[in-house]
Amino acid sequence: MANTKHNKQYVRSEEKILQAGMSLINKDKLEKISVGKICSLAKVNRSTFYAHFVDIFDLVDRITQKLRLELIDSYKRNDIMESGVMPFSKASIRIFVEFIGRHQEFYKNAVMNDQLFPIDHYASYYQKVFSQLKSMEKRPTEEEMLYYLSGFQGSLTMIIRRWINQGCVESSEYITNIIVACVPDVWMKMTERFYCE
Numbered sequence: 001m002a003n004t005k006h007n008k009q010y011v012r013s014e015e016k017i018l019q020a021g022m023s024l025i026n027k028d029k030l031e032k033i034s035v036g037k038i039c040s041l042a043k044v045n046r047s048t049f050y051a052h053f054v055d056i057f058d059l060v061d062r063i064t065q066k067l068r069l070e071l072i073d074s075y076k077r078n079d080i081m082e083s084g085v086m087p088f089s090k091a092s093i094r095i096f097v098e099f100i101g102r103h104q105e106f107y108k109n110a111v112m113n114d115q116l117f118p119i120d121h122y123a124s125y126y127q128k129v130f131s132q133l134k135s136m137e138k139r140p141t142e143e144e145m146l147y148y149l150s151g152f153q154g155s156l157t158m159i160i161r162r163w164i165n166q167g168c169v170e171s172s173e174y175i176t177n178i179i180v181a182c183v184p185d186v187w188m189k190m191t192e193r194f195y196c197e
Contacts (some may be wrong), residue, residue, distance in 0.1 A: 017049055027109075078095055093179050
């Protein structure tokens with residue numbers, strides 16, 4: 001059977017490449033990893049690699065997407081996305097911090113200089129929160145809310161970077177408390193109103 005897109009062999013080859021890429025990135029900085037090393041570890045040839053990925057950066061993007069889905073599954077397993085649980089609560093942020101801690105080498109070696117920490121899932125709450133603000137007499141403008149979101153994402157990214165650079169020596173509970181203290185009141189109050197009424 002030909003190795004056509006989405007047949008079992010194609011899927012198996014892609015999974016082997018993803019696992020090999022993740023394994024190598026967990027051990028070394030991205031600039032020291034080559035397609036040849038990935039192919040050797042995955043036991044595939046270069047043409048197979050290029051049938052699945054444009055280059056190493058495409059591979060990193062796909063691993064990052066896979067990790068984001070894993071994080072979303074963690075939220076679902078812990079009912080964080082259910083009504084009555086705030087997305088900016090300590091429980092929600094702790095799952096995020098523990099996830100980053102488990103994958104610290106990948107984030108340190110592959111995406112430390114990018115904005116690729118999996119924080120974009122918080123952006124989906126923006127529309128829900130902002131739609132609730134529209135009914136308030138005194139409310140921030142949409143532009144102000146976007147600045148609040150940018151500020152939160154920026155502070156979260158810098159906290160996580162510092163934690164990873166330190167080797168994640170502080171406990172996830174400690175880092176969770178730091179992040180919770182940085183959540184803007186407007187997000188906390190509005191998500192509490194929206195999710196917990």
